[in-house]
Amino acid sequence: MCFTAGAIPMLSERVKRVQESGTMKMKELAGQKKAEGKKIISFTVGEPDFDTPKHIVEAAKKALDEGHTRYLDAPGLPALREAVAKEEKASNGIPCEASNVLITPTKQAIFETVLATVNEGDEVIIPDPSWVTYEPCVQMAGGKAVPVRTREEEQWRVVPEVVAELITPKTKMVLLNSPSNPCGAVETHDDIRGLADLAKDHNLLVLSDEVYEKIVFDGLKHHSIGAEPGMMDRTITISGFSKTYAMTGWRLGWLVAPKPIFKGINKVQQHSITHACSFAQYGALAALTGPQEPVRAMVKEFQERRDLIMKLMKEIPSFKCDTPKGAFYVFPRYEGKMNSEEMALYLMDKAEVGLTGGASFGPAGEQHLRISYATNKKNIQEGMDRIRKTLA
Ligand SMILES: Cc1ncc(COP(=O)(O)O)c(C=O)c1O
Structure with missing residues (x-):
């Protein structure tokens, strides 16, 4: 040869x-x-x-002892999906069901969402500055990251009027992260409403990374854009266990997506990691349902x-x-x-x-x-x- x-x-x-x-x-x-x-x-x-709090560790150990070490369905443990839906409804007002919830590492949730929704040449508006992984996700999917400048004088908030100037016929998605990495910025409810209006007016998707949702100070309230009227249909809300429950090494988070988008994301999950670690999901269930x-x-x-x-x-x-x-x-x-x-x-x-x-x-x-x-x-x-x- x-x-x-x-x-x-x-x-x-x-x-x-x-x-x-x-x-x-x-x-x-x-x-x-x-x-x-x-x-x-x-x-x-x-x-x-x-x-990681002890009761969470114990629940995962128990799951191992009980032999929960086999394949699950791709979207995750049914009881955990149910618990996430309950939590997203109760804490954030997102009108979702367990069937909208996919369990996967937080970072993977972002990657899978972008891969499932962004076409070659699509524009995705991302805050500048923002977490180091957003732009690479968009680039790997063949999309173009369009930075929206945020300013110290505006507490690093993503201001709807500034986003509006960047929208073109190629814009597919706006990516938000409140509270934010690296600035610790928290979007106001007015901004969230303004951004929701923009998404509806221009037929855009929103990826809302809320992994720091519980770490807000001075009695401030976290607002989820997926809870705004009409936004559940176009928002993928992402959160996770790493920061809230000190579970970084467990590699577990979730996303909430409208049904048609959920189906596409689930395909990416099926053909990549299959599902998130089985026994770790029992620990995560204890995290959400146990003492806070x-x-x-x-x-x-x-x-x-x-x-x-x-x-x-x-x-x-x-x-x-x-x-x-x-x-x-x-x-x-x-x-x-x-x-x-x-x-x-x-x-x-x-x-x-x-x-x-x-x-x-x-x-x-x-x-x-x-x-x-x-x-x-x-x-x-x-x-x-x-x-x-x-x-x-
Ligand atoms: C803004 C933001 N989103 C997502 C993640 C990813 O979290 P995880 O480690 O749960 O995948 C991080 C981690 O640092 C982050 O800062």
């Missing part, structure tokens, strides 16, 4: 379009420095430092940490930051000539503090830094002291 000589075929154009994750890069660098013996304080990852006290305790602790980091930030003259209202990030602007990646590397080197340059989240994040305060108060105090002394 004769083979044609030549270069070995390599990566797809689809994957070549995508940048590596800026947050993972800084996390890995912090890990390397720690391995070299440096006493790095890491504010890089968005991962609660709490243990651990969630309240964690949110209270996050609010105290936010208050502490805001107090310490005020002692750093070159940092400016409004108080974020949700999630567990602060996103200060800094003064100085270094770009945000250089600044992050400088602080890693000189202060031995790991954080992420704001431009990793989009051009509007330049001259900012993302600090995750999902770490204990001692680390927050020490890390912010080191930054202050380094920049003095």
Whole structure:
């Protein structure tokens, strides 16, 4: 048999379009420095430092002991889908049934939704700055991410009037994330109503990533766009267990979608991960149906940490930051000539503090830094002291 000589075929154009994750890069660098013996304080990852509440762990262990280790149907454990539908209705007012709910890791829910709905050349409006994974998802699906600039002066909210200017005949979807990563921004109910009107007027889909929905402070209320009149038919609401219940390694979340879209997303699920881990779903069921006290305790602790980091930030003259209202990030602007990646590397080197340059989240994040305060108060105090002394 004769083979044609030549270069070995390599990566797809689809994957070549995508940048590596800026947050993972800084996390890995912090890990390397720690391995070299440096006493790095890491504010890089968005991962609660709490243990998963015990009753959730016990429920998953019990499921293993009882032999729940086999294939499930693709959308997930019926009792868990039911519990999610109940929770979305009761807490967020989304008019859904269990048959609208698909259980899958949160990140996978976003990827599957985009793959199932976005055609080659479709435009998807995404906030700038926003979480590092949205643009790659859109790019891998062949779509075009269109950034909507958000501004510090407007508390980094996605303002309907600004979105309206970006809508073209190619716009398919608007992607929202409230409370937001990296800014901790929380959309107002007025904004949500305005964005819902835009989606209806221009026949758009909305992907609403609400993974931080329970982490809101100062008595503020989280609003789901899927609950607005007529929006259930065009909204895919995504949330998960990672942040609310300190279950990042369990890889579990969910989406709520109108029936025709649900069917398409389910095909992607069937042909990719089949379903989410079976026994982990029993733990997740205990998370939703069991006591919510651990969630309240964690949110209270996050609010105290936010208050502490805001107090310490005020002692750093070159940092400016409004108080974020949700999630567990602060996103200060800094003064100085270094770009945000250089600044992050400088602080890693000189202060031995790991954080992420704001431009990793989009051009509007330049001259900012993302600090995750999902770490204990001692680390927050020490890390912010080191930054202050380094920049003095
Ligand atoms: C805004 C946002 N959405 C989704 C996710 C993904 O969550 P999970 O780890 O549950 O897949 C993250 C994780 O950091 C996030 O910040």
